[in-house]
Amino acid sequence: MRARIWGCRGSLAAPGPDTVRYGGNTSCVEVILSDGTVVVLDAGTGIRALGNHLATAHDGRTIHVLLTHLHMDHLQGLAFFSPLWEAATDIDVYGPRHPTRSLAERVAGYLSEPLFPIHLSDVPSNPDFHEVGDDEFDVGCARVMSMHVSHAGPTVGYRIEDNGRSLAYVSDHEPARGVDFAALGTEWISGFPLCENVDVLIHDSQYSAEEYTTHVGWGHSSIDHVVHLANRAKARQLVLYHHDPGHSDDQLETMHARACELWEGDTPPVLAYEGMEIDLS
């Protein structure tokens, strides 16, 4: 299993001279399973370049797009994902179950007027939609765990296990909202089973501890919280993800230094950047 990050910015694309090192595209990670199956985690603006890459690199098998939730920074790129517009492409889209509306209906809220000129029902690849909650299912040769996590609205995280290795993707997550995080038993920590003993954890790290105090309830993690979670879960590698659009490269590196101070594992945390490759073979 290999992963490549195509977008790691949160909330809003943020191109410009201050975000060159880590990138400005929003959430998208490509995972290539050990049998060659392509899994795409989220459809932020980073998925556009991934689609162009797949136009030459893809072998024609079903592409599996796993959405954590439908906020625009995780969905906006879907309409610009070139395989979507190829009738011969099979695309399975997974996303969180909602109490009242189907996943397809909610995605069509974006892929329709007035936000987009073509309606989802007219998309040539005619993707299949799969609603998930606290579930396990097979994708290619991998076993995937999905689990609801604390964010804003229905949101899931994913854990992919393939050939004895594991990768967790929890892009938007506020695990410590309004509670004493350190005092909680692990069974009460949102998303904990996704992260427990995982080889690589790609996780929300949007705020500094100081910024978090004015953003409680916004659905994101502080650096302190994500490192605490990863330490308790004994994640082997933490990848700091979903960078705030207002954070420059230099600010991200200051936050990274704080994460390294708090880290209790062997391999220190790393900052996600566009083009980053993670080898789990």
Next chain:
Amino acid sequence: MERTRHKSLLLILARELATNMATPIFVVDPDGTLVFYNEPAEAILGASFATTGELSFDEWGTAWNPEDPDGETIQPRDLPLAVAFREKRAAHAPMWITGLDGARRLIEATSVPLLGADDELMGAIAIFWLAPGA
């Protein structure tokens, strides 16, 4: 895939809500097990949650010796929380309880099921308070 014992997000959010409220709240999981009550509830129930820990339905249904306003014992299955659980609807009742500190208190309790997608029962909460004039 091995999955350790874990609470559903709805229960986690219910506990977060309870932790931040001054209103007494009691949270049960889909099996009927009492999994949390908050500090304001501790004052009425006469014991801290740290002391009681999680309790099965058979345990908590009788632990506080619930009685109707006339002093007749309320069977566990007739408690508002049990009704909310069984019938997936809100239920309300006044009742006497005897706290684990030995004090008898008249309370009113309203219980609501926690329903997820497809009306899946994820647990239930009871909000209660001392009855006016009690």
